[in-house]
Amino acid sequence: MTVLTSMQNQPLVAPNNSPMPDNIPGPSFRPLYDQIKILLTQSLIAGEWKPGEAIPSEMDLAARYQVSQGTVRKAIDALAGDNILIRRQGKGTFVATHTEPKHQYRFLRIIPDKGSKDKVHPTTNFIDVKRGKASAEVARALDLKVGAPVTALRRVLVFAGTPIILDEIVLSSVLFPNLTLEKISESRGSIYSFLETGYGLRMIRAEERLRAMAADAAAAAYLLVAEGTPLLCVDRIAFTYGDKPVEWRRGLCLTDGYSYYNELA
Amino acid sequence: MTVLTSMQNQPLVAPNNSPMPDNIPGPSFRPLYDQIKILLTQSLIAGEWKPGEAIPSEMDLAARYQVSQGTVRKAIDALAGDNILIRRQGKGTFVATHTEPKHQYRFLRIIPDKGSKDKVHPTTNFIDVKRGKASAEVARALDLKVGAPVTALRRVLVFAGTPIILDEIVLSSVLFPNLTLEKISESRGSIYSFLETGYGLRMIRAEERLRAMAADAAAAAYLLVAEGTPLLCVDRIAFTYGDKPVEWRRGLCLTDGYSYYNELA
DNA sequence: GAGTGGTCTAGACCACCCC
DNA sequence: GGGTGGTCTAGACCACTCT
Structure with a gap:
């Protein structure tokens, strides 16, 4: 003691x-x-x-x-x-826990322009899950060596029938082994809820950096817009206990009828 | 009592x-x-x-x-x-008070991509101050009638020699009478510091909504980029005591070497 | 009724600042 | 030394939840 x-x-x-x-x-x-x-x-x-x-x-x-x-x-x-x-x-x-409905989308700041500030629960379309090597950017964010094994997940978040966000989520394959599209798809609920119950790792806080950029061909295809359309690019690093970074994520967001809401105090 | x-x-x-x-x-x-x-x-x-x-x-x-x-x-x-x-x-x-150096840029979330997360203090180039009437959007934000008298201020924020943000700031002419370019230019420091000392109205908190949009001709000219360049559009409503909205602001931000930083908890 | 968190008090002492 | 905020304690009672 x-x-x-x-x-x-x-x-x-x-x-x-x-x-x-x-x-x-x-x-x-x-x-x-x-x-x-x-x-x-x-x-x-x-x-x-x-x-x-x-x-x-x-x-x-x-x-x-x-x-x-x-x-x-x-x-x-x-x-x-x-x-x-x-x-x-x-x-x-x-x-x-991220499993409670109230905290399900705790870190999601995209809300409709119209109506109240109540959060809308999107539906998720998974694209693929791939094994790969950490890029310089991901390695820096997750405190890994460049080339370390990582698992990358892509998905589209659909709001009221319209695809709004294309997410790429990168996790260390060491911390999160044996991730497959099937297991993730089966798990109802958010990614963080799945990681919490599947691997016992809880996300405590996150840092985001936002930029504006033009849609590339892939993003344009998934979000059903023309190439070059301005998109909100949201880079996130999420941390567990002890400020240990465990997730890197890039969200490309169509801000047409939706926006990123933030309160400053 | x-x-x-x-x-x-x-x-x-x-x-x-x-x-x-x-x-x-x-x-x-x-x-x-x-x-x-x-x-x-x-x-x-x-x-x-x-x-x-x-x-x-x-x-x-x-x-x-x-x-x-x-x-x-x-x-x-x-x-x-x-x-x-x-x-x-x-x-x-x-x-x-917003006058203290530490709280000078309390609501500014734009920081350089490189280097530490320390805030950089930009320099300000004022463009103009005009009297006008509240648009529907401004009226809704500031709880005014459409067409109510407002004062609009435009400025460019320059980071390390590069123009990064084009701001348009709209205030009720009733709450803030006799605003002139001269008075604002003379006041060293942030807008909020100026409003605080000049009108006794302190900003307590703010709400922001972020979108991506293409630069129009005016924005492109002031930020020295090509028309159509993707910009981060930051709409802000700032509040005083009692959650009374008193400022509407639209910042168009060039996210090239700079980004909007946000912590999620 | 028992157990939990939530409020409120009174008093002691510590750390910091300034005269 | 005296004032200010900051920490810690002990004890009383209130509000809520479940059984």
């Missing part, structure tokens, strides 16, 4: 009740709730609690870490703010 | 020490810290504390509202999370 160092009050004792050493707070001070947050994250990485499951109650965790409920609370608040945990009053605190 | 209704404990008393009425919690329960947050926001709207100034200390506010420091703390935490207040340990809590 890790020994936590508090900022004040009685020194904490490890579960074995050995007295705390004289601990100088150290050069870089870390609040207790931050340390608890890290411990909780480690338990999540270790798979102690799986996506969708409940973690122990605040009182139980407080007892386990020998801190007050309020301190555990603050750690959980932070993780809930990062969409890693979900609190449900009267029921418990749960590990977030 | 507003009477706050607590969820528990002794009923609170108004400053005049009149006893609280028997208050049924009511159909929709509101935590105390939420009510405090609203009161603080109202004070901000009323201009009780101006941008850049310090608000009273947590202890003072706790005394003013007759609640504990912890409750005030939670209200301030929420406002700080919304970038409306800024906490500075040892100094106090301050009203956020």
